[in-house]
Amino acid sequence: MSYIGICEYVIGIIHDKDIWYYVGEKDANGKCLRANEQYSSFLVDAKRYDDEDVLREELETLPKTLTYKILELQRCPKCKKEFTEHPALSREDNETEICPECGVREAVEAYERHNQ
Ligand SMILES: [Zn+2]
Structure with missing residues (x-):
């Protein structure tokens, strides 16, 4: 039996009734994104964390004006x-x-x- 379960975490941002995803400061090519491009409505863009502690550390550095939610990624x-x-x-x-x-x-x- 292959149990897949929880493997990674992403940061969700509560945006009205939607959830956006934190994509991190840099894109796949290491290019810095503009501030308004740090969030995406697509889960596929989300930055993944395999360690919840690392996620929490990064969460501390994000603007406190937004509401965040730690989301468990499942397949x-x-x-x-x-x-x-x-x-x-x-x-x-x-x-x-x-x-x-x-x-x-x-x-x-x-x-x-x-x-x-
Ligand atoms: Zn399905």
Whole structure:
């Protein structure tokens, strides 16, 4: 059995009703980003931390005017997509944690099977 579980963390910024992700000071090429480009609405852009202590240290250096949330990054074993939301329990074995989207999909499929 391959249990994937929590592997990495990202910093989320509460922005109205949305969550943005902290992308770090530099991009992949080591170029400094402008202040307004430090956040992205796409999880794929988020800076990843495999150590929560490192994340907390960096969090201390960020502007205190924003509201941050430490998000645990998980990979869905069904669709292989990464997600940070609270996982859903798969209906297939009642123990595998899957992403909310797959959770909804499984529920719809179960409903459709039931109504055929
Ligand atoms: Zn999924």
